[in-house]
Amino acid sequence: MPVSAAGSGSPTSGISLLLGGADASMGSQGYQLDVTSGAVVIPAQTTIGLFNGVQTLRQLLPADIESSTVRPGPWVVPGGHIVDYPRFTYRGDDARRRPALPPGPRLVNVATDASLSIG
Numbered sequence: 001m002p003v004s005a006a007g008s009g010s011p012t013s014g015i016s017l018l019l020g021g022a023d024a025s026m027g028s029q030g031y032q033l034d035v036t037s038g039a040v041v042i043p044a045q046t047t048i049g050l051f052n053g054v055q056t057l058r059q060l061l062p063a064d065i066e067s068s069t070v071r072p073g074p075w076v077v078p079g080g081h082i083v084d085y086p087r088f089t090y091r092g093d094d095a096r097r098r099p100a101l102p103p104g105p106r107l108v109n110v111a112t113d114a115s116l117s118i119g
Helices: 047-060 103-113
Strands: 014-019 031-035 039-044 080-084
Touching (some): 047 080
Parallel strands (some): 014 039
16 A cells, blocks of 8 residues: 655545644543545554554454455445543553463463453
8 A cells, every 4th residue: 555645634535644633632542533435544642642543443444454365355444433542541461560470370361361261
């Protein structure tokens, strides 16, 4: 997919990642994702926020986008408006302070964190 610099004004077609233009209250990890019939626009205050927004966009696309071979389109994304930012100043494992564990229990913790079923 070709990448080009954005012009002035609001993007009206394609996928646009905008560094800036998002509400400052979303903090460094937040983003906004707007999908219309012609454009996907993700503004964020930082590159971390853009990364998080792209991950959400990937989740909205069909699983075939992860194929190792070229798959035919068109790729359809449901329209909508998402505003996402952490409620707290940390996400995920940053909040947990676990002691070092031997490999067995550590594997269980990793599987649990990834929501894998062990049994």
